[in-house]
Amino acid sequence: MTDYDIRVLDDDSQHRAAHTLFRGTLHHPPAPDDRWPAVRESFEPGRVMGAFADGEMIGTVQSFSSRLAVPGGAVVQHAAVSRVGVRADWTRRGVLTALQRAQLRAMRSAGDVVSSLRASETVIYGRYGYGAATRFRYLDIDRRRAAPRTRPVGRVRFVEGEEGQRIVRELFDELGLRRAGTISRWPGWWTVNARIGSEEYVKTAVRSSGASGTSGTSGTSGASGYDGYVTFKVEPGENDPRQGKQTRLSVLDLWARDAEAWADLWLFVLGIDLVGEVSAVGRPVDEPVQWLLGDPRACRIxxxxxxxxxxxxxxxxxxxxRTYREGEPVVIGVRDVYLPENSGSYRIAADGVTRVEGPAELVVDVDVLASAYLGDVSFSTLAATRRLDVVEPAALARADALFAVSEAPWCGTYF
Ligand SMILES: CC(C)(COP(=O)(O)OP(=O)(O)OC[C@H]1O[C@@H](n2cnc3c(N)ncnc32)[C@H](O)[C@@H]1OP(=O)(O)O)[C@@H](O)C(=O)NCCC(=O)NCCS
Structure with missing residues (x-):
């Protein structure tokens, strides 16, 4: 029995109240008045929900309309779930569960094929059918020791202001949705996250393949004339590392069309004078930065x-x-408590997927299927860690082969 109700929040004052509530659950103060106009833009009508008790908002969830790339290159309609919070004086009474139930149903009704989120704590979301499906890693590079093996072959130059914003958005739209797990960035993401021209020392550089630096001359560059960008922030320190804190450069966002552009962008940041340490957050687990370096040990993870x-x-x-590798088919049974229409058996083969009657060879909860879906973890690993029921042991190798991917899935967009 619940003594609260769930509503869709569509007016501005409710959105602000929801935002304040959410920030409070993360122990942050409300957004200041001068920040609110940018944050307001990010709320999507119909996608913000509140839980109410005694006339007061006690919890909230929301999502943003996006797309997600799946193995094989197709993109599916995706809801990016964020700003999830329940007031501390109402936690552990089922409020999030009620919000999740309503949100899952609403997203599915809106045609979203998948949703995703970042978990503040890993114990929360499995019960609602969310599975950890991509990973990222941190990099710390001792720049003075790195001794890159090679030099840039194209031209990298800074962009600033509104022109820079425009170029970066165009480039991301062009390059950002290729690897499985990447997502499109919605307009509100850019409004809230745009860092170019901020007061901190944030710089963006773009790369073109023409060594002269002229844009639009290359066969590989797209509409903007560039084939990648890097946004980074520098915290100045002492020039002499023996004197104390070193100057630190943090890579915030780096996207490239191909390996050549990717290497040039890394070589550019590694070549900036007086920087002691180059670090990056949220990079793909298979990004081979250490192979660019004369001393691979200069790069720590x-x-x-x-x-x-x-x-x-x-x-x-x-x-x-998604597509599947060549191999013998497998029948996977799925259990989904919150969206029971998903429950059933699916025959998965390289030439397609069909829903079938009859017994499955492997049986998974829908969160476990999500973890395997983009290819980040194999069915064998999930079986070894007792995350799925194995009816037919020989099916594990078949499932592993079908779902295998050559590139680690990765999102690269924090929300
Ligand atoms: C995480 C949060 C939204 C959970 O809300 P809630 O209303 O307490 O969740 P529910 O009461 O519906 O909990 C459902 C189940 O999840 C468990 N659970 C929820 N949050 C948990 C947490 N942080 N740690 C451990 N278990 C948790 C509950 O114990 C409960 O388990 P049960 O069904 O076995 O009894 C809330 O604690 C919160 O706002 N935390 C701070 C902000 C935050 O982390 N937001 C998430 C951002 S991604």
Whole structure:
């Protein structure tokens, strides 16, 4: 029995109250008045929900309309779930569960094939069908020791102001949705996250393949004439590392069309004078930066983290959207408590997916299927860690082969 109700929040004052509530659950103060206009833009009508008790808002969830790339290159309609919070005086009474139930149903009704989120704590979302599906890692590079093996072959130059914003958005739209797990960035994401021209020392540089630096001359460059960008921030320190804190450059965002542009952008940041340490957050786990360096030990990987928590809202549509490697088919049974229409058996083969009657060879909860879906973890690993029921042991190798991917799935967009 609940003594609260769930509503869709569509007016500005409710959005601000929801934002303040959410920030409070993260122990942050409300957004200041001068920040609110930018934040307001990010709320999407119909996608913000509040839980109410005694006439007061006690919890909130929301999502943003996006797309997600799946193995094989197709993109599916995706809801980016964020700003999830329940007031501390109402937690552990089922408020999030009620919000999740309503939100999952609403997203599926809106045609979202998948949703995803970043989990503040890993214990929260599995019960609602979200599984950890991509990872990212941190990099710390001792720049003075790095001794890159090679030099840039193209031209990298700074862009600023509104022109810079425009170029970066165009480039991201062009380059950002290729690897499985990447997502499109919605207009409100840019409004809230745009860092170019901020008061901090944030710089953006773009890369073109013409060594002269003229844009639009290359066969590989797109509409903007560029084939990649890097946004970074510098915290100045002492020039002499023995004197104390070193100057630190943090790579915030780096996207490239191909390996050549990617290498040039890394070589550019590694070549900036007086920087002691180059660090990056949220990079793909298979990004080979250390191979660019004369001294690979100059590149340390201090941590690796779960990134995307993925929810397959429409299991048949999601399974059909991705491609599979050649191999013998497998029949996978799916259990979904919150969206029971997904429950059932699916025959998965290189030439397509069909829903079938009869017994499955492997049986998974929908969160576990989400973890395997983009290819980040194999069915064998999930079986070894007792995350799925194995009815037919020989099916594990078949499932592993079908779902295998050659590039680690990765999102690269924090929300
Ligand atoms: C996380 C949060 C939204 C959970 O809300 P809630 O209303 O307490 O969740 P519910 O009461 O519906 O909990 C459902 C289940 O999840 C468990 N659970 C929820 N949050 C948990 C947490 N942080 N740690 C451990 N268990 C948690 C509950 O114990 C409950 O388990 P049960 O069904 O076995 O009893 C809330 O604690 C919160 O706002 N935390 C701070 C902000 C935050 O982390 N937001 C998430 C951003 S991604």
């Amino acid at each position: 201090p941590d690796e983290f779960d990134e995307t928590w993925l929810r397959l809202l429409d299991v048949p549509a999601a399974l059909t959207a």
